[in-house]
Amino acid sequence: MSCYKFQDHVSDYIDKNLDFSLQRELTEHLQSCESCRQLLNETQSLIKTLNTLPKLHCKAGFEDKLLARIHNEQLARSRKRELRWLPLSRNLSVAAAIVLLITASWLSVNWLNPNLQQPQVPISKLLEESGQKGQPLQKIMAPAEHQLSESKSEDDSSRAVQRSFQPRIQLVNEQE
């Protein structure tokens, strides 16, 4: 047996982890090899030294410090959870503001200014009216000012009110 083989198995030899024949082979080698005997003694001594090294103990208050860290960790996690929702709520606010703005501008244009509100009269009816009166279609659909300028007896304020609130198509009917 070579010393290399003994070196490879010295720990197993100490722990008696070898099969019987190899254990006996190593024992026989030891009887004739001074350097391997020294290696065996040093290894056994090292194991004993390591086994008996002084033991360290945790400082007093270890658990208190740990519980404080757990508490902080839980707080940090709940804050993180809240922060995860923040960008979404911010985006929702922006979207809501845009929708509100669009609705407000639509209302201001279409609801607060009724002049722009055109009753939905079918084109066939307009053509029919045009035929009955012998007037061109453009006349029927003419701006309100054209009819209003003819009623000289009304004062300016009532005319203004009429201009503001009477739909154009009704003016055509009044003339009848």
Next chain:
Amino acid sequence: VAKKNQFRYTDEELIAKFQKGDERAYLELVKRYKDRLINFVFRFVGNPEQAEDIVQDTFLKLYTSADMYREVAKFSTWIYTIAGNLAKTELRKRRRRPMLSIHEMGLDDKEYEIPSVTYNPERDSNSDYSEKEIQTAIVQLPEQFRTVIILRDIQELSYDEISKIVDVPEGTVKSRINRGRQRLQEILKELKPN
């Protein structure tokens, strides 16, 4: 090994209770493992302050990730694996920082209850080394040898447990222990030639 009897739960029973929300079970596990882990981590990183921080991190991880534990593994191997991984991460971080002196390694730290060397074996070659020298030599071991030497010769775990903690076959563990012991003797001789 925790023995099951009327008054004492096994580690696995405690972690199961904690998984169901029993925080007293968690504190019992902390009580059982804090000193074992601080000795393992301290011998690995060589600094008691850092060792305590790592053990704190280990228990914090146990608290936040207890659901990750599955009963297929022993609790002890699971918790040692977490502590070992955190210790290795700490060492990697430290490698990026400037080197620490022996005094910064923490063996002079008076806050920790390191007893004066009570070991007084019969006179032999290794008893000529102080605890500080032995610790310095352990820290100089390559990581793969250091872990198994600490787990086997200081923590006195079985080969089977070590194999599960470091996640290598038992044969590899034995080989690493054998080579680690020889390497440790070489380092000690280099530290103190005579």
